[in-house]
Amino acid sequence: EAGVTQSPTHLIKTRGQQATLRCSPISGHTSVYWYQQALGLGLQFLLWYDEGEERNRGNFPPRFSGRQFPNYSSELNVNALELEDSALYLCASSRSSYEQYFGPGTRLTVT
Amino acid sequence: QKEVEQNSGPLSVPEGAIASLNCTYSDRVSQSFFWYRQYSGKSPELIMSIYSNGDKEDGRFTAQLNKASQYVSLLIRDSQPSDSATYLCAVRYNQGGKLIFGQGTELSVKP
Numbered sequence: 001e002a003g004v005t006q007s008p009t010h011l012i013k014t015r016g017q018q019a020t021l022r023c024s025p026i027s028g029h030t031s032v033y034w035y036q037q038a039l040g041l042g043l044q045f046l047l048w049y050d051e052g053e054e055r056n057r058g059n060f061p062p063r064f065s066g067r068q069f070p071n072y073s074s075e076l077n078v079n080a081l082e083l084e085d086s087a088l089y090l091c092a093s094s095r096s097s098y099e100q101y102f103g104p105g106t107r108l109t110v111t
Numbered sequence: 112q113k114e115v116e117q118n119s120g121p122l123s124v125p126e127g128a129i130a131s132l133n134c135t136y137s138d139r140v141s142q143s144f145f146w147y148r149q150y151s152g153k154s155p156e157l158i159m160s161i162y163s164n165g166d167k168e169d170g171r172f173t174a175q176l177n178k179a180s181q182y183v184s185l186l187i188r189d190s191q192p193s194d195s196a197t198y199l200c201a202v203r204y205n206q207g208g209k210l211i212f213g214q215g216t217e218l219s220v221k222p
Contacts, residue, residue, distance in 0.1 A: 031208065043155070043199065045209035056208055090154055099145065100210060102154040 004093050004103030012109045013081050021076040021106045025093030032074040038087035081110045115202050117213035130187040132216050134200030143203040144183045150196045190220045
């Protein structure tokens with residue numbers, strides 16, 4: 001069974017630009033979660049999508065947004081990038097509310 | 112007060128010993144508990160989930176949950192150098208789908 005995939009692996013942007021990160025869940029999983037892992041801050045929950053709807057969001061500003069497509073893949077958009085947005089962005093998927101499995105992540109660097 | 116707390120370590124054990132990793136959580140309505148292993152530069156890998164009080168064993172790993180004491184632990188028997196990683200405790204509440212992570216405990220197994 002193929003795991004969660006994410007693209008790109010690395011992304012370098014300058015402050016003020018927009019970043020788009022993509023995630024494909026494990027086949028059969030309908031929920032997608034986004035987390036941010038910044039140095040020294042641990043894993044922080046960003047967004048949860050299930051069946052195409054945003055179900056919950058973490059304590060992040062509105063410039064962090066996303067969507068889930070009919071095939072359950074998902075996209076995370078970060079607008080007006082700031083230096084502190086530099087982090088590893090992790091996508092996880094699950095069946096309904098069962099265990100979450102993580103993808104390899106996208107390393108975003110904002111300069 | 113942090114919602115999920117772990118000793119940051121590093122925890123150093125000799126090869127073949129039992130490694131004991133601990134985690135406490137603050138919200139009594141927490142329902143699901145997970146242990147992830149994260150190697151340096153990699154994404155978290157799910158190794159154990161536990162939902163009810165008591166012990167759950169899977170190979171060399173045993174998860175222990177005590178909801179009255181709001182405490183969950185992970186024991187690794189016959190520790191191997193390949194077990195050297197950061198172990199993340201995660202808690203999921205009834206609603207919201209999100210996982211709340213501890214800061215992680217770094218484990219080092221010395222040959």
